[in-house]
Amino acid sequence: MPGGRLTQQERHRIAAGLTGGLSYAEIARRLGRPTSTISREVTRNGGPGGYRPQHAHEVTAQRARRSTPPPPRPDSADRPAADTLDEEIVELAVRSGMPRTTARVHIDLLMSEDGRRTAAELTRRLRLSPASVSVAVNFLVQNGYARRERDPQRRRDVYVIDDDAWYHSILISSRQTLEVAQTAITAADTLGHDSPAAQRLARGGTFLRQVVQDTMKSADHWRTLLS
Template sequence: MTQQDRERIASGLADKLSYGEIARRLDRPTSTITREIARNGGPTGYRPQHAHQATLQRARRSAPAPPRADTPPDGLMEEELLERAVRAGMPRITARVHHDLMLSEDGRRTAAELAHRLKVSPASISVAVNFLLQQGFIRRERDPRRRRDIYVIDDDAWYHAIMISERQTLESARATMAAAERYGLDSPVGRRLAKAATYLERVSLDIMDSAGRWRTLLR
């Protein structure tokens, strides 16, 4: 949980919001918010800065000694990876699902396993895996014996994600060029749109070419 999250918890408490409403606004399980407040002074004594520092100190005490002085504890490192994914635009629960699959031994989990491990509802897992499937970060396999889906993150996941993203950018570039032609390529708007479309197309094609060229690094 970030310092900003804790500031929002304090603001929610000041506004007399329920724990469930605070959790909904932060896209976190209610149990996480309840535990966070209870271990850091309760609803009347919660102080976000103090809570953040206390959490960092607990993580340092519980983590094994790092091999180098500049290596953060695993818990903090994993939290930082999650926060970076969220800042890049991935929904928090989706980022947690992706992170859990990335760190699993064989890169495979069922929806039930994900829900149990992350302490979230099956509906939340369904939304998260659908997003990851659409973006190419994971793939779905069917277990015929137990009639259930298994979600898999494999070595080619990043390649597929990049290719899907750049194909979408190419579609946007072509739609932009079509709009430029409607306005007229000699008009100020048409020229502006055409430049943007050409730039997006060239960059996307370069990225796709590079992704294919370096794909062997994933194997």
């Protein structure tokens, strides 16, 4: 499977594949590239209906000239393979709605040996500003993806991902959705259940509430798998 940046010829083949109605997966297979590479390339450069290979090639070249190479990351004995895996997981997180910088911080924590990083380590490893790291880790902590510990000896915070993070993130997300469900049900009561809007809100709120309650019960039931 080829590595590195897409060539101009590959970009023309991507454009031809899109015109021919091929899926990202089929285009990737024909080029010997990961599907995430094709998806990212098209999304960044106009989408399926607006992709122009020459323009995409020029813009990517300009972006490469502005960027600097990332620092060496010694955590893995097989760094190229680990980098590819990191990128693919980051793309999945972004598609699920997580901000890209937050996703990068999350995956770097998740893929570390002991699941621990300081803010300074994240700043250095990911070449992010301290402010960007602060926003990202605050999001992760607030949503249960990580927790904050204090190192009393060095007087600094350490951000930690452990097995329980999966459980806590589900609980927090479920509680937030439960609030939405309850708000919809309350709005339906306020409008009066004779109106179509109220009935729609009541049905949607009841559905969400039931699904969330089932999810929370399931998380409690299967939590032993994390220990």
